[in-house]
Amino acid sequence: MSSITMSKIRPTLLRINIQAQRRTYETRSSDQQTIDLPDGRKLGFAVYGSPEGKPMLYFHGYPSSRLEAAPIHEMAQRIGIRLIAIDRPGFGLSTPQPNRQILDWPRDVEKFAQTMKIPHFAVFGLSGGGPFAMACAYALPRDMLTAVGLFASGPPWAAGAHHMTITRRITRFLANNCPVVLNAGLSLFVHCLTWVASTRPVITRLGRWLEKQDKKHTSTVKFEKSHAERIQGLMSMLVDEPFRQGADAAVHEARLLSSPDWGFQV
Numbered sequence: 001m002s003s004i005t006m007s008k009i010r011p012t013l014l015r016i017n018i019q020a021q022r023r024t025y026e027t028r029s030s031d032q033q034t035i036d037l038p039d040g041r042k043l044g045f046a047v048y049g050s051p052e053g054k055p056m057l058y059f060h061g062y063p064s065s066r067l068e069a070a071p072i073h074e075m076a077q078r079i080g081i082r083l084i085a086i087d088r089p090g091f092g093l094s095t096p097q098p099n100r101q102i103l104d105w106p107r108d109v110e111k112f113a114q115t116m117k118i119p120h121f122a123v124f125g126l127s128g129g130g131p132f133a134m135a136c137a138y139a140l141p142r143d144m145l146t147a148v149g150l151f152a153s154g155p156p157w158a159a160g161a162h163h164m165t166i167t168r169r170i171t172r173f174l175a176n177n178c179p180v181v182l183n184a185g186l187s188l189f190v191h192c193l194t195w196v197a198s199t200r201p202v203i204t205r206l207g208r209w210l211e212k213q214d215k216k217h218t219s220t221v222k223f224e225k226s227h228a229e230r231i232q233g234l235m236s237m238l239v240d241e242p243f244r245q246g247a248d249a250a251v252h253e254a255r256l257l258s259s260p261d262w263g264f265q266v
Contacts, residue, residue: 030046030047031046031067032046032093033045033047034094035116037108037111037112041089041094041097042095043086043093044065044086044087044092044093044094045066045084045086045087046067046069046084047082047085048069048073048076049077049080049083050076050077050081051082052082053076053077053080053081053082053083054080054082054122055084055122056076056081056083056084056121057084057086057109057123057124058083058084058085058086058123058129059088059125059126059130059132059133060086060087060088060091060128060129061126061127061129062128062129062154062250062253062254062257063091063242063253064091064129064237064238065087065092065237065241065242065244066085066092066241067085067237067241068237070237087241088105088132088253090245090248090250090252092241092242092244096248100252101256102131102132102135102256102257102262103135103262103263103264105132106136109140110140110141110144120144120146121144121145121146122145122146122147122148122149123136123137123145123147123149124149125148125153126152127151127152127153128253128257129153129154130151130154131153131156131256131257133148133149134153134264135262135264136148138264139264156260156266157172157258157259158260158262158265171254171258172254172255172258174254175251175254176258179251179255182251183248186243186250187243187247190239190243190247197231197239203231207231210231
């Protein structure tokens with residue numbers, strides 16, 4: 001097991017290289033941490049909030065990464081939460097896990113907590129991370145898991161698809177029947193979004209929008225980063241890290257989340 005040095009985190013910075021159409025990361029080491037699992041895989045994670053606070057494991061949405069939790073760093077600090085955001089397999093820094101199931105996640109979480117020497121913790125799942133938080137509630141020992149929080153959780157498909165959007169239904173169909181097509185579509189979408197976000201008109205419009213937001217909060221919020229850094233950090237969180245290893249994990253997880261059988265009943 002690798003040894004971990006924990007420290008106070010600030011959101012990740014990113015430099016865009018427009019000519020090369022790729023990004024080089026300027027991240028603090030504590031945003032780029034990994035641990036080794038017994039089977040040789042790695043789990044990537046970042047820590048936000050209060051280093052001495054009560055531990056809460058944050059499960060990101062779909063598709064996303066550990067950096068998703070960066071915007072609530074200061075809130076977690078204020079309320080005394082040590083917020084540890086973990087990349088699921090294939091996202092961000094975490095090693096892919098072929099054929100994984102939702103109930104494989106609690107086992108990874110248990111090994112993670114043991115390695116980090118965290119005997120008791122809460123979990124919080126946002127959107128697509130919700131089913132994985134529920135899996136922990138189902139599978140983890142009661143003396144280990146203290147609480148489970150969900151926000152806009154991914155819904156159980158076992159309840160039926162009549163309430164699902166057409167986009168989700170199409171994604172489910174492609175993930176189960178044409179995964180290569182979905183993979184190519186996601187990869188193309190990421191490439192196009194990256195290119196569009198790096199164009200001068202978009203950067204200018206986003207800069208103007210940020211200026212308006214700054215004026216609304218100048219009396220209560222002090223921004224330490226330039227508009228360019230904030231835009232770049234947003235792109236890192238939304239695009240770069242989730243698809244750092246390609247779209248395979250997103251395709252597989254779409255299949256998992258849309259399955260009528262999560263391995264447990266909700």
